[in-house]
Amino acid sequence: MALSEVCNTGLALALASHHEKAAENHLLQPDPQEEKKRKKDKDKEKEKFSLKYDHLFPSLTLGPSDGTYTDQLASEMEEAGKVSGESVHNLHKRASSLSAVSSFSNSSEGEEVEVEKVSSRMSNEDEEASPRKKLRLTKEQSAVLEDSFKEHATLSPKQKQDLSRQLSLRPRQVEVWFQNRRARTKLKQTEVDCELLKKCCETLTEENKRLQKELQELKSLKLAAPFYMQLPAATLTMCPSCERICNAGDGSSTTPFSIVATKPHFYNSFNHPSAAC
DNA sequence: GTAGTCAACTAGAAGG
DNA sequence: CCTTCTAGTTGACTAC
Numbered sequence: 442m443a444l445s446e447v448c449n450t451g452l453a454l455a456l457a458s459h460h461e462k463a464a465e466n467h468l469l470q471p472d473p474q475e476e477k478k479r480k481k482d483k484d485k486e487k488e489k490f491s492l493k494y495d496h497l498f499p500s501l502t503l504g505p506s507d508g509t510y511t512d513q514l515a516s517e518m519e520e521a522g523k524v525s526g527e528s529v530h531n532l533h534k535r536a537s538s539l540s541a542v543s544s545f546s547n548s549s550e551g552e553e554v555e556v557e558k559v560s561s562r563m564s565n566e567d568e569e570a571s572p573r574k575k576l577r578l579t580k581e582q583s584a585v586l587e588d589s590f591k592e593h594a595t596l597s598p599k600q601k602q603d604l605s606r607q608l609s610l611r612p613r614q615v616e617v618w619f620q621n622r623r624a625r626t627k628l629k630q631t632e633v634d635c636e637l638l639k640k641c642c643e644t645l646t647e648e649n650k651r652l653q654k655e656l657q658e659l660k661s662l663k664l665a666a667p668f669y670m671q672l673p674a675a676t677l678t679m680c681p682s683c684e685r686i687c688n689a690g691d692g693s694s695t696t697p698f699s700i701v702a703t704k705p706h707f708y709n710s711f712n713h714p715s716a717a718c
Numbered sequence: 719g720t721a722g723t724c725a726a727c728t729a730g731a732a733g734g
Numbered sequence: 735c736c737t738t739c740t741a742g743t744t745g746a747c748t749a750c
Contacts, residue, residue, distance in 0.1 A: 575746035576725060617726060
């Protein structure tokens with residue numbers, strides 16, 4: 442989008458309006474450089490994570506132990522809940538209160554390892570005992586989610602189920618990932634829009650300065666040569682963009698700046714923000 | 719120590 | 735009423 446287009450829209454940015462959602466996906470393909478950096482960081486992170494927690498995996502992989510399978514339980518209960526009409530949220534709470542275990546996977550050299558860890562989804566009374574731990578999605582999980590997000594920024598229940606199965610995540614985790622991803626996308630778009638507005642503002646400020654200067658010049662010209670004063674005021678107007686004097690009755694302007702030239706003479710801070718600068 | 723990132727959470731609105 | 739969404743927040747973790 443050209444800067445001039447932004448400016449000509451009256452600077453009105455309907456951020457994240459529904460009709461923009463589709464466009465967002467195209468606008469916000471991850472910056473390759475940033476993506477590289479992120480990958481690098483994630484690799485580092487993964488390596489460290491593996492080193493840090495690998496020793497825990499065997500004991501954590503044991504599954505139900507004293508806690509049963511919260512993930513499966515939650516998912517199964519979620520499925521059942523759809524039938525019975527019970528809220529998923531409550532089901533997760535119930536599942537979590539039954540067992541403080543959730544699963545995540547960590548890949549090591551392409552090998553997917555299923556682990557169980559202390560759940561981040563605790564009931565209030567459990568929270569004190571074991572505070573939530575940070576779950577990091579693996580590179581593969583993130584990649585699959587990203588791919589899916591590129592196709593659809595929102596999830597259908599079926600897609601959610603499919604992804605959760607494919608990635609060994611709870612449907613809720615997939616859902617949350619998409620929510621956060623949309624939020625990040627929107628934030629990024631807002632930043633881009635802010636930059637555009639900033640540039641637009643700078644341009645308009647410059648234009649305003651130029652016009653002020655021009656006005657001063659014209660005033661001094663008027664004092665020096667009062668020729669124009671002798672003509673009826675209503676017949677003369679100054680076109681601020683093409684820097685020439687023209688007749689107000691003559692609508693056939695040939696200036697390339699037709700927008701400015703056709704409605705040039707009334708500036709206010711509403712439709713010309715720079716005038717307020 | 720602190721700023722940044724991100725998964726997970728909550729509250730409230732919208733839509734069915 | 736339930737589900738799903740956004741906006742804002744929290745807390746774990748990392749990099750500097």
